[in-house]
Amino acid sequence: MKTFKVFLIGLVLSIVLFSSIFAEEARLLRFPDIHGDRIVFVYGGDLWAVSSEGGMAQRLTSFEGYEAFPKFSPDGRRIAFTAAYDGNGDVYMMPAEGGEPRRLTYRPGRGQPSGGLTLDDWVIDWFPDGKEVLFRSSRDAFPTSKLFRISSEGGFPEALKLPEAGLASFSPDGNKIAYNRKSREFRTWKRYHGGTAQDIWIYDLKTDAVERITDWKGTDNIPMWYEDKIYFTSDREHTLNLYCYDLKTKDIGKITNHKEYDVKWPGLGPGAIVYENGGDLFVLDLATEKTKKISVEVPAERILTRSTWEKVDDLIIDFSLSPSAKRGLFSARGEVFTVPEEKGEVRNLTQTPVIREIYAAWSPDGKWVAYLSERTGEYELYIRPQDGSGEEKRITYDGECYRLPPVWSPDSKKLAFSDKKLRLFYVDVDEKEPVLVDQAEVSEIYDYVWSSDSKWIAYSKNNPAYFASIHLYSLDKGKVHQITGELTDDFSPVFDPAGKYLYFISARTFSPTFSDFERTEYVYRNTRNIYLMTLQADSLSPFAPESDEEKVKEDEEKEEEEDKNKDNDKDKKKDKNKDEKKSKDIQIDFENIDQRIVGVPIKSGNYTRLAAAEDKLFYLAMPAIWEWGQSGGGQNELHMFDMKEKEEHTLISGINNYDISSKGEKIIYKSGNTYGIIDAKKGKNKVGDGKLSTSGMEMKVDPPGEWEQMFEEAWRLERDFFYDPNMHGVDWNGMKKKYGQLLPHVAHRWDLTYLIGELIGELTTSHTYVGGGKMPRSKPVNVGLLGVGFEPDKKTGFYRFKKIYKGENWEKDRRAPLTEPGVDIKEGEYLIAVNGQQVRYPANPYQYFEKTVDKQVKIKVNDKPSASDAREVTVKPVGSEYxxxxxxxxxxxxxxxxxxxxxxxxxxxxxxxxxxxxxxxxxxxxxxxxxxxxxxxxxxxxxxxxxxxxxxxxxxxxxxxxxxxxxxxxxxxxxxxxxxxxxxxxxxxxxxxxxxxxxxxxxxxxxxxxxxxxxxxVGISRGLPLMDGGYVTCPEFAFINLEGEWDVENHxxxxxxxxxxxxxxxxxxxxxxxxxxxxxxxxxxxxxxxxxxxxxxxxxxx
Incomplete structure (x- = not known):
């Protein structure tokens, strides 16, 4: 049984005076409800109560599972609410003055998105007689959610007849409800005018008659029926305000006039409505229709805002290997870490918990680590000593948009990087003046690499057909050369360390694979191979024909004499050679360079992430067949091609990505959350070999500072990635100020999700989503389902299998437990017991199926409502009936x-x-x-x-x-x-x-x-990650019809x-x-x- 911390108001009142010394005025008070002189609301994920005049609030609950949608019973003595105490949003009930919550529902639905949480059962209202609670759930309904009723004492929920419903409110006599057919309350899309725009309907519970009473192209939602009026929120004048529909005159009038923030989550009580606005609570007196703001104080504890030490190895976003392979380099939760191969401690190089650093890169000489940091409000390039000592050096001063990873030149003097504006730069770390290399027209430039003499940059760039071509940029001449054509898709260039070749991947192999289902269907798989281009016109292909020839005696004697002379010359020049450069300037002959391309002798495949070392090529071989939702992670193989032996070897399988040391002698790999360093040699390596101890990656997390950073970054990401540079005409700087002023009042990670949602909702567009992140969550307890519709036989106290759903039992995710072979249960039969426990109405049958998903469960069934002669059947419940x-x-x-x-x-x-x-x-x-x-x-x-x-x-x-x-x-x-x-x-x-x-x-x-x-x-192509693992999405392209007009969006x-x-x-x-x-x-x-x-x-x- 769960242990709840419960609070009795009578006890709390005795220490109010003391607590007020350590109290603060609170905002971001959510989901309020009112009864008489008391208001209940959610703050920091818990339930609180306060006088309707404001003042010091008293805590009612304290548990890691989030609570939402509290509703007073008609007599004000109880509160029904939704809570995720077991990972599932269920209906609970508790005394209004505090006490232990009692669970009423047990059955999971498919989950209803709730602003970053997924709560299955939403408390909507109480029946006017106070005996039952009305809630919304997706449990029985495909494809929408329905309304259900359940006794305040618990028992078996029963569905209302309505096929779909959002929020609702009872008429005073309880015979009708005013309701929304749809629910959009958590959509981060303001001023919506599309097909699911909400209107208010009335439903007669006795006759099933319906009537639509509003018809506005935008939002009319959250109806509240009071006497002969129905109050609701509407955005008829841009901002959501309270309006009133008069049932007698059928007139609609505006009640409140808030202009800056929307009216959110109004709650109806006797003679009053309480609602959120700009994080504050307001109370509307229904007799006078006057509204007032109430000031609410809460004890200044804000448990979830205190700093804590946390492991961050589950939030790694990029990794690489030090030049000598002694340490791994990681960016995680906004910090840069190095992790030793075996000996030593994990180092946090940056130690800036409220500033985000990403895309760390180790200089080839081992001295520096470069990274991007947004400490100025824009991502700029910095370097600092690799051991964490010494001062950080800022390299760029012109940040104006999102930047992509920096890449060091081999001489450790320059860095290349690109940005969201499709530009490629390099910068000398001493001169600190970025030089524009190229600007693309189609998409960002990702795969830029340096030549060994640090005088050339190779990269690929997409053309309008989304085929990439390889380009070379000369630092000496400041000139770009396109070296592959428009008819092939060429990418991932990398220089041969000796400067003789440029390697790259290209999709040039075409051999159709026909479907075994339809002969006219075919795809091209394994089109990619690795190619090399000789950079000098007189260079031979490394795969040119070779021939063994017999040497004559005179030739052997001549060669021996020449060798002796060479040895003498080497001795004389030994000291001089120490000071010479290890590599000469690379000369590139561009005439007919596209004719000097040869293929590496390997089978075509799905290759990516090409890298080169002396006489070695490394590359990832991904699965040939790509499935939606499969990124190749955990399925990739790392291959090595030995240029001397002309042989291909598999180094390790089952990885996501890799990096090599400067000389290609060591490899760091990633497989899920496992990172390891192994030798770059053929052999039987496996995931887990050379595993790094990333568990030592810890940092002290400052939640308020981190929340502020993520809010700022979400704002910045939308600014940089949104398809319309004019931001739909929105004052984007003003929006940051408008919602940013509420940041000091964030008391829970869900509050931040809410604020970011409000911010991005101002863009008035679809596909602006926010979610994820490090939220406190309770341990989930699954509930097994049989794929049935139960019906209680109230006379006998047994549950009948009213409907048994059929599945496709040959597929795991379509399995129907009661129709599997050997399970002989028919519709109309009765459930008698579950694992030896008798099941009787009004007990909820689903409470007997906790922790049974995919486990064998013995149930007793009978063709009559009796335990006598019941037969036992073994079934295997599923986790979802969707x-x-x-x-x-x-x-x-x-x-x-x-x-x-x-x-x-x-x-x-x-x-x-x-x-x-x-x-x-x-x-x-x-x-x-x-x-x-x-x-x-x-x-x-x-x-x-x-x-x-x-x-x-x-x-x-x-x-x-x-x-x-x-x-x-x-x-x-x-x-x-x-x-x-x-x-x-x-x-x-x-x-x-x-x-x-x-x-x-x-x-x-x-x-x-x-x-x-x-x-x-509008479309999204990626989720943009935030510091704590959360994300925002940004529409990066929008639909235009063939008449040249924006179309469909928001209609x-x-x-x-x-x-x-x-x-x-x-x-x-x-x-x-x-x-x-x-x-x-x-x-x-x-x-x-x-x-x-x-x-x-x-x-x-x-």
Whole structure:
């Protein structure tokens, strides 16, 4: 059982006077609710209570799991709230004056995004009689969340009939609710006008009648029903304020007039509404409709803001190897560390816990470590002695945007680096004046390297076709030479240390791999090989033909004499040679240089990260088949090619990345969170060999300082990466000031996520996300699920298996526990016991399945509500039923189409436009391509990639027929629909789900049926990491239509035929959108039948 720290207000009051000495006025007070003279709110992740007049607040809870959405019971004696005490957001209840929380719900859903947290069950309200709690959950609903009711004493939750719902409020008599059909409260997108814009509806719990009462293109949300009025927040005048809908007159009036900050999370109590604004609490008197700010003080403890020592080896963002391979170099949580190979201590070179340093690089002479630091507010280049002693030296003074990793020249006098503005520079560490090398037109320049004489920089640069070409820059002449053409994709250049060759990777090998599923589908895999270019016109290829020849005696004697003379010369010049340069200036002959390219004799593959040492090449071999979400991490092999032996060797497998020492004798590798140093020799190396003790990477973390840094960096990243340099007209400096002034009040990492979300939300665009980071989290306790819908038999006290979901048991993530072979349980039977424990209503059956995911569980079942003659069955619960609910929904739709069209029309649902969507499309399209028609359903499509691959299949046309002697006439292409189509859309189809119907319409494939889509067509290509492992995303490109206009973003794709799946119709079992799509396709089949000719008469050829 959990041990909770609980606080009784009566005890706390006795020390209020003492505590006020150590108190401070608090802001960022979240999710308030009010009853009479008391307000409950969340601060620092815990529940607090305060007088409605303000003053000293009293803590109600103290636990590492976050609490949210507190709601007073109608009599004010209890508080229901959501808490993540076991890693899952569940409903809890506690006395209003403090006490131990009691858990009411146990079943996990798929999780509802909650501003950086994932809370499954949101407390919404109390039923007016105070006997039940209303909450929102994704547990039973695909594809949206629904409202549920549960007794305040616990028990089994029951779903309301509404097919989807957001926040809600009861009418005074409890017979109706005002509600939002959708929930967007945690979206970091202000002034949203797309398809999921919220309106207020009224639902009659007795008759199932619904009525829409607001119709604003933006946000109308969080309804609160008081007497004959419904209060809500709306952004009708730019900022979210409180408005009121009069049920008698149907008029809407504005109540508050906040201009700087939005009104957030209002909570309704008897005669008053409390709400957040700019981190403060305000109370609205409903009788006078006047509002006042209340000042709240909290004891100045702020436990989560105190400095602590923490290990940071789980936050390493880059690594490399010292020149002699005695130490590894790491950037982690904003600091630069060196870790010894075996002996010595871990060193923190920078020791600036509230300033971020990244991209550390060790100078070849071993003296210096270079890195980027944002201590000035912009990333500048610094160097400091490698042992941590001595002063840091600033190298650049012109930072204006995000910069990429510095690379030392071999003479340790210069550094090359690039930036977000597509520029490549080098800088002399003494002169400190960056020199512009080149500026790209397409994308950043990443792979820049130095020649051994430090006088040339090689790099690749993309052309408009996104093929890269190799370029060389001469420091002496300040001139760029492009040395490979536009028709090949060439990258990862690296100089031969002797200056004879330039090595690079290129995709030049084309051998198609045909699908074993569809013969017209093919891909090119393993197109890359390693090539070298001779830099001098008279240099031979290292792979030129060789021949063993017999030497005659006279030649041998002559060679011996010459050798003696050479030895004498060496002795005479020995002292002089010590002072000479080890390498001569590299001469490069550019005439016909592209004709002096030869391939390294290895098999083509998927190669990357090329490096060179004397007579050795190193490179990563990645898996040939790339899957969505797979970066090759843990699957890569490090290969070495010996130029003398002309042989390839595998040095180590199962790694993510690597670096080599200056002479190529040692290697540092990364595999997950394991780092090690090994010899660069052929042999049987494995992950774990030479493991470095990174656990010694510790630092003292200053949370408030770190939070301020991450806020600043998030602001800066959006400034540098956002596709519109004008920031959509937003005063971006002003936004930093507006939300930055709240930073001193951050008491929990989630507060920072909230602030950053508010900041980036001001850009009024999709795909601005924030999440992750080092948040206090409770240890998760999983709950096993059987893939069933329980129904309590209240008369007998047993639970009935009302519905058993079918899966695809041949796939692990689609397994349905009760339909697996040997599990003989039928719908209508009863659950009697779980692992020997009797299960009886009103106990929640899911509480018996804690810690059972993927474990064998013995349950007793019976075909009657009795323990007598019950049989025992062993089952293996799953951790989520989401996929089972999805499959059930899709199969229901498919059968409905099949029955309505006598099998003439097929049905495909596309859940997203990434791997899952591609797989579902392929499973269904090929099997139904010879039907007369097809309905493509992209409702609830979660996006992913641009869906041009889907369109290539859907737009195929039959080009010819082929007649065999027996069997059906064939087609070319073999898989193509020669029929009519319709596409169903709704407000939950977004991003790639916006692009899908847009392209469908552009190609003239058929009508769009449904409602306007989400409206999010800007794109992100990467998550930008923050110091503590959190991230922000930034839209780096935006959609333009072929008329040259910005399109779709913040509006969506309009349907050709608008059909809303009204709640009252869906409750009856209807799907008006699907039904209309069926009608449209069948109408087309009747009016414009599409047939292909049959086999003609065989020819007579004499």
């Amino acid at each position: 996929m089972l609910h999805y499959l059930d929904w899709v199969e229901t739709n498919r059968k409905r189409v099949e029955e309505a069209t006598d099998g003439r029309v097929g049905y495909i649902h596309v859940p997203n436009t990434s791997l899952w969507g591609l797989n579902e499309f392929s499973r269904s399209f090929y099997a139904q391509a010879r039907k007369e028609g097809l309905i493509i359903d992209v409702r609830y499509n979660g996006g992913g990639m641009i869906p041009d691959m889907f369109m290539e299949h859907l737009q195929r046309k039959i080009l010819s027929l082929w007649s065999p002697r027996e069997g059906l006439v064939g087609r070319t292409p073999n898989v193509a629909l020669h029929g009519h189509m319709a596409c169903i859309i709704n407000e939950y189809a977004g991003s790639g789900g916006d692009a899908f119907p847009y392209y469908f319409r552009e190609l003239g494939l058929g009508p769009l049926v449904g409602t306007r889509t989400w409206g999010g067509l 969506g794709v309009d349907p050709d035929i608008e059909v809303d799946n009204r709640p009252d119709l869906v409750i009856k079992g209807d799907d008006p959108q699907l039904e209309r799509a069926i009608q449209e396709v069948m109408k087309k089949l009747k009016e414009e039948p599409r047939t292909l000719p049959g086999r003609p008469k065989y020819p007579i050829k004499r």
